[in-house]
Amino acid sequence: MDRGILLRTSLFITCYNDTLFPGTGKAVVRVLERLGHTVEFPRGQTCCGQMHYNTGYQAEAAPLLERFVTQFQDAEAVVIPSSSCVAMMRDHYPKMAARMGKPDLVTGVERLLPRVFEFSEFLTKRLGLEDVGAYYPRRVTYHASCHGLRNLSLGDGPMRLLKAVRGIELVELAGLAECCGFGGTFAVKNADVSGAMLAEKTAAVLDTKAEVCTACDNSCLMHIQGALHRQKTGVKTLHLAEILAGEEGAGS
Numbered sequence: 117m118d119r120g121i122l123l124r125t126s127l128f129i130t131c132y133n134d135t136l137f138p139g140t141g142k143a144v145v146r147v148l149e150r151l152g153h154t155v156e157f158p159r160g161q162t163c164c165g166q167m168h169y170n171t172g173y174q175a176e177a178a179p180l181l182e183r184f185v186t187q188f189q190d191a192e193a194v195v196i197p198s199s200s201c202v203a204m205m206r207d208h209y210p211k212m213a214a215r216m217g218k219p220d221l222v223t224g225v226e227r228l229l230p231r232v233f234e235f236s237e238f239l240t241k242r243l244g245l246e247d248v249g250a251y252y253p254r255r256v257t258y259h260a261s262c263h264g265l266r267n268l269s270l271g272d273g274p275m276r277l278l279k280a281v282r283g284i285e286l287v288e289l290a291g292l293a294e295c296c297g298f299g300g301t302f303a304v305k306n307a308d309v310s311g312a313m314l315a316e317k318t319a320a321v322l323d324t325k326a327e328v329c330t331a332c333d334n335s336c337l338m339h340i341q342g343a344l345h346r347q348k349t350g351v352k353t354l355h356l357a358e359i360l361a362g363e364e365g366a367g368s
Contacts, residue, residue, distance in 0.1 A: 124154045126191035130198045131163040137334045143361035158187040166204040185224040197235040199264035199332050240273035246280045251364040253283035257326040261333040287324040298339035318343040329353045
């Protein structure tokens with residue numbers, strides 16, 4: 117197994133994962149440390165500001181941008197298990213910093229963003245890896261989240277990582293590029309449309325006969341898991357990092 121270039125990485129777990137899915141952050145650490153990287157966790161980190169920004173509270177998002185830069189400005193690489201948060205940073209941080217009229221902050225964002233990576237992107241594009249030494253003996257299907265597919269152009273990177281997992285039976289999901297219907301507050305404000313989209317996505321998941329549906333975003337997976345659970349399907353959802361953290365003999 118090629119371990120790639122060894123780096124001092126910093127984990128930005130995201131407020132969503134920290135609150136609801138802390139196991140994902142732990143899995144990221146296990147994978148990176150298994151590959152030989154040092155992982156740091158700046159304790160002053162909070163939220164990227166996406167929830168505020170997307171719902172019209174852009175002024176409230178500004179201090180979160182400043183905090184992120186302050187917390188991670190010295191990192192060699194910032195690894196984030198959420199493509200929606202990385203998309204928020206790449207798409208909006210530069211213009212937010214410019215509007216705030218703080219030249220030092222603009223410079224700080226420009227210097228930091230090239231070192232910010234979504235988890236699977238870090239493995240495939242920064243380190244050039246596919247095989248990370250994982251073992252996961254389950255039938256699995258992969259859902260491509262909108263932010264990862266469209267904003268970050270992750271392409272088949274997550275699938276290549278999954279194909280290299282030992283013991284896995286990977287089944288392609290029909291309609292891979294179709295949205296699951298979550299979209300943050302979209303699922304609340306447009307519940308009927310969201311529900312219809314979710315029904316199509318879960319039907320596609322069930323058609324694969326997979327035991328587990330994985331993705332790079334726990335927000336999508338929470339939405340999908342809700343429907344799968346209500347239907348009593350027995351199908352589980354699990355973040356990509358938690359599959360890649362699996363090791364033979366470790367109760368995967």
